Amino acid sequence: MEILFIMIPLGLVLVGLGLWAFFWATGSGQFDDLDSPGWSVLDDDRKPAPGDQQPPDEPR
Amino acid sequence: MTAADRPCFHCGEPIPRGLVLHARIAGRDEPVCCHGCKAVAEFITGAGLGDYYRYRDTASTRADEPPRPDRWAAYDRPELVERLTRAEPDGARSITVLLEGLRCAACSWLADKALSLQSGVLSVSVNPATARARLVWDPAKVQLGDLLRVLEHVGLRPHPLAGEPSEQVALLERRNALKRLAVAGFGSMQVMMFAVPLYFGEANGMDPTMREYMRLVSMLVSIPVALYAGWPFYQGAWVALRSRSVSMDVPVSIGIILAFVASVWHALTGRGEVYFDSVTMFVFFLGLGRYIEMVARHRAGSVADALARLAPMTARRVRAGVTEDVQAVELAIGDEFLVRSGEVFAADGVVLEGDGRVDESMLTGESAAIAKPPGAPVHQGTHNLAAPLRVRVTAVAGNTVLSGIVALLERAQAERPRLAKAADRAAAWFLGRILVGAAIVFAVWWFVDPARAFPATLAVLVVTCPCALSLATPTALAAATAALARRGVLVAHTDAIEALSKATHVLWDKTGTLTKGLVRVEDVRAFGSVTSGQALAWAAALEQMSEHPIGRAFAASGAATQRASEVEVHAGRGLEGRVEGRLLRIGTRSFVGELADPHATAPTEQPAADDAATDSWIHLGDDTGMLAAFRLTDPLRPEAGNCVAGLAALGLPSEIVSGDEPGAVARIAARCGIERHAARLTPQDKLARLKALQASGAVVVAVGDGINDAPLLRGADVAVAMGRGSALAQTSADLILVRESLDDLPHTVQLARRTQRVIRQNLGWAIAYNLAALPLAALGFVPPWLAAIGMSLSSVVVVLNAMRLSRGSAPTRRPEWPATREAEAA
Numbered sequence: 001m002e003i004l005f006i007m008i009p010l011g012l013v014l015v016g017l018g019l020w021a022f023f024w025a026t027g028s029g030q031f032d033d034l035d036s037p038g039w040s041v042l043d044d045d046r047k048p049a050p051g052d053q054q055p056p057d058e059p060r
Numbered sequence: 061m062t063a064a065d066r067p068c069f070h071c072g073e074p075i076p077r078g079l080v081l082h083a084r085i086a087g088r089d090e091p092v093c094c095h096g097c098k099a100v101a102e103f104i105t106g107a108g109l110g111d112y113y114r115y116r117d118t119a120s121t122r123a124d125e126p127p128r129p130d131r132w133a134a135y136d137r138p139e140l141v142e143r144l145t146r147a148e149p150d151g152a153r154s155i156t157v158l159l160e161g162l163r164c165a166a167c168s169w170l171a172d173k174a175l176s177l178q179s180g181v182l183s184v185s186v187n188p189a190t191a192r193a194r195l196v197w198d199p200a201k202v203q204l205g206d207l208l209r210v211l212e213h214v215g216l217r218p219h220p221l222a223g224e225p226s227e228q229v230a231l232l233e234r235r236n237a238l239k240r241l242a243v244a245g246f247g248s249m250q251v252m253m254f255a256v257p258l259y260f261g262e263a264n265g266m267d268p269t270m271r272e273y274m275r276l277v278s279m280l281v282s283i284p285v286a287l288y289a290g291w292p293f294y295q296g297a298w299v300a301l302r303s304r305s306v307s308m309d310v311p312v313s314i315g316i317i318l319a320f321v322a323s324v325w326h327a328l329t330g331r332g333e334v335y336f337d338s339v340t341m342f343v344f345f346l347g348l349g350r351y352i353e354m355v356a357r358h359r360a361g362s363v364a365d366a367l368a369r370l371a372p373m374t375a376r377r378v379r380a381g382v383t384e385d386v387q388a389v390e391l392a393i394g395d396e397f398l399v400r401s402g403e404v405f406a407a408d409g410v411v412l413e414g415d416g417r418v419d420e421s422m423l424t425g426e427s428a429a430i431a432k433p434p435g436a437p438v439h440q441g442t443h444n445l446a447a448p449l450r451v452r453v454t455a456v457a458g459n460t461v462l463s464g465i466v467a468l469l470e471r472a473q474a475e476r477p478r479l480a481k482a483a484d485r486a487a488a489w490f491l492g493r494i495l496v497g498a499a500i501v502f503a504v505w506w507f508v509d510p511a512r513a514f515p516a517t518l519a520v521l522v523v524t525c526p527c528a529l530s531l532a533t534p535t536a537l538a539a540a541t542a543a544l545a546r547r548g549v550l551v552a553h554t555d556a557i558e559a560l561s562k563a564t565h566v567l568w569d570k571t572g573t574l575t576k577g578l579v580r581v582e583d584v585r586a587f588g589s590v591t592s593g594q595a596l597a598w599a600a601a602l603e604q605m606s607e608h609p610i611g612r613a614f615a616a617s618g619a620a621t622q623r624a625s626e627v628e629v630h631a632g633r634g635l636e637g638r639v640e641g642r643l644l645r646i647g648t649r650s651f652v653g654e655l656a657d658p659h660a661t662a663p664t665e666q667p668a669a670d671d672a673a674t675d676s677w678i679h680l681g682d683d684t685g686m687l688a689a690f691r692l693t694d695p696l697r698p699e700a701g702n703c704v705a706g707l708a709a710l711g712l713p714s715e716i717v718s719g720d721e722p723g724a725v726a727r728i729a730a731r732c733g734i735e736r737h738a739a740r741l742t743p744q745d746k747l748a749r750l751k752a753l754q755a756s757g758a759v760v761v762a763v764g765d766g767i768n769d770a771p772l773l774r775g776a777d778v779a780v781a782m783g784r785g786s787a788l789a790q791t792s793a794d795l796i797l798v799r800e801s802l803d804d805l806p807h808t809v810q811l812a813r814r815t816q817r818v819i820r821q822n823l824g825w826a827i828a829y830n831l832a833a834l835p836l837a838a839l840g841f842v843p844p845w846l847a848a849i850g851m852s853l854s855s856v857v858v859v860l861n862a863m864r865l866s867r868g869s870a871p872t873r874r875p876e877w878p879a880t881r882e883a884e885a886a
Contacts, residue, residue: 001270008254008277015246015281022242026235033187 068093116166135205248340532822535862548799556794572765595688706806
């Protein structure tokens with residue numbers, strides 16, 4: 001069980017790394033907007049063909 | 061008419077009967093309800109952004125008026141823009157813009173794309189959570205005014221927020237809270253991981269060195285959780301204590317500090333129990349609830365935003381005969397400025413020149429225009445409806461009537477008297493019980509064994525505080541808040557959930573809540589040879605000259621392709637003018653009839669008398685007789701009746717308190733099935749009615765959307781505002797119905813009641829467990845390992861029970877539910 005004396009500090013270092021990454025991500029605005037980046041996938045540079053623009057008959 | 065069968069392509073609202081209006085979209089004619097929507101839909105698809113209609117998940121905001129490009133003229137002047145915006149590297153400028161009508165991620169996609177298509181735009185970031193966009197552009201290539209026009213063209217009305225610090229502050233606040241939450245989350249998981257071997261070590265024997273080691277590591281991980289993640293609670297408690305009051309933060313902080321200090325002491329001395337797992341979990345769940353609440357509050361908007369929407373940022377100053385656009389803040393007392401028809405006053409002042417009519421509804425709730433002859437006072441934020449006015453400034457900045465209201469709201473919001481009171485009672489109750497219990501334990505042990513008195517007392521405090529008090533309530537509130545947010549109900553103050561579960565009455569302000577709050581042309585009846593479309597076009601051309609609310613209804617529905625000339629306003633009766641060489645009158649029936657010979661054939665379809673009560677009929681005629689009649693109405697929300705019935709079934713009778721005409725109120729009340737209603741009430745009257753109800757022991761929910769409702773909303777036990785209502789109403793609200801669907805209201809009441817039940821179950825369970833386990837443990841009948849496992853299981857039960865709320869199960873499926881209601885009502 002002596003291995004725990006090394007494993008736990010190592011684990012804590014990993015947790016620290018994870019927290020550091022989270023802090024960095026928060027600070028750089030990664031969590032400020034969780035909705036709209038999902039839409040950017042649908043957004044291509046190609047000009048949509050006229051047929052693509054056909055909207056649904058009933059707006060949802 | 062097929063068009064009438066389908067809702068508006070853009071905003072999804074029903075199309076007025078008799079109106080034929082189409083937007084040309086992708087080679088097809090789609091029906092639209094007004095020229096605003098037509099313009100917006102055609103612009104969006106014309107710019108190749110038609111995908112918006114496929115991606116959006118809620119209908120767009122009704123555009124009403126077609127975009128008015130001249131509104132943003134002031135923002136084309138570089139020297140003014142320079143003062144309003146921030147400098148960025150390489151000569152670029154940036155500004156934050158509040159987007160009215162931004163309702164879903166597809167809207168933000170639309171704003172982003174539409175702006176990015178403009179040359180000279182360097183970056184756009186749109187945040188749908190706060191309805192704000194940050195624009196960076198190159199002033200050499202594009203003007204701010206053009207960008208604002210683009211936003212208006214896609215149906216999102218922009219409000220530039222000059223040098224807004226509050227948004228930056230709110231963003232930092234959210235980020236910091238998220239960091240604290242992460243520390244608490246990571247920390248509690250780690251500590252839980254070390255706690256498990258400790259529990260089993262107690263049971264099966266454990267190397268004392270390893271036990272010491274585990275406890276010390278737990279302590280190490282808990283230190284940042286208790287000190288960093290828990291810091292806001294200590295701050296809140298300190299503020300409360302310094303002002304000699306008790307807030308919920310006080311017992312929470314006492315719980316955290318006592319449990320933490322005791323655990324640290326035990327870990328260092330190697331004797332006694334450690335409670336690091338409880339401390340960290342407690343901080344995490346409490347922080348989670350606070351975070352969700354804060355995000356909702358930021359979404360609701362701050363008072364500063366409300367001001368930004370109401371008061372214009374620019375004014376046309378006249379100084380030494382020179383007229384120039386200046387920033388509103390540059391106006392000084394004694395300055396003169398011009399306000400054109402349809403514009404908003406930038407400061408309080410006195411009319412010098414012009415015969416004005418002003419819409420002061422945002423201050424008084426009175427929707428009729430008020431005459432403003434020279435010498436009359438006008439107020440910042442109100443709307444000039446008629447002739448251009450020259451105004452001398454009498455008050456600016458913090459001294460205007462509007463700022464007074466805003467300051468009042470800001471203070472009320474900061475003090476939160478009603479909410480604080482409820483939380484105080486709860487805190488005092490818990491604190492009192494716990495302290496009495498601890499004192500008894502201390503006294504008893506003092507006589508039995510003085511050496512063990514202190515550890516035993518500490519154990520009581522530590523065990524009761526975190527488990528019973530904290531996990532039970534915050535987990536349930538967090539789950540309920542998240543479930544409501546998914547349904548489009550924002551909870552700005554979680555305390556409102558408790559109040560809502562006890563509510564006994566609902567007060568409605570009619571306009572904008574039960575009704576949609578927009579006067580619009582509902583029906584067009586053309587007589588003789590004129591088509592309804594032609595009649596509407598003529599009416600719109602005439603009414604274009606008027607800024608009366610009725611005129612705005614026509615501007616929304618009719619084609620503004622023609623221009624009327626020789627327009628004369630007959631106050632209180634109507635308008636006369638020439639369109640395409642034809643002399644026309646629009647207004648009351650008698651006024652229009654006088655134009656033709658007195659024997660003109662009266663329209664056979666006379667509006668029924670009861671229609672006249674809420675819906676006004678406006679007539680159009682020429683010298684040959686009546687041409688058309690238009691029915692104007694503020695339509696009832698389709699779900700209003702269901703909502704009232706649903707609330708009544710839950711034991712919540714509804715009542716209307718309105719500033720409107722008695723006839724209109726009575727009709728709406730009858731249609732929704734509301735028995736009690738009062739009309740022509742001032743905001744003070746509404747508040748008085750509320751106080752009278754509260755004095756008789758009622759817990760009142762108020763639903764409102766106007767600025768004149770702000771006092772009512774603030775006085776109510778639970779304030780509900782509509783998602784599209786005025787920003788000032790939203791800042792004083794506890795709940796915001798983002799989707800504007802009244803059906804959400806009965807559901808929210810049911811969920812609030814379920815939440816209270818879960819909290820009671822949780823508290824009951826936690827207290828019962830503690831009461832049973834503590835004495836047994838103290839007397840030595842329960843081995844510590846069993847107590848520890850039981851304690852953890854108890855926490856898990858509490859959390860799982862709370863999580864039931866976040867599953868959107870319909871309460872009607874619960875058979876015991878109606879029985880409970882009857883029992884409570886009895």
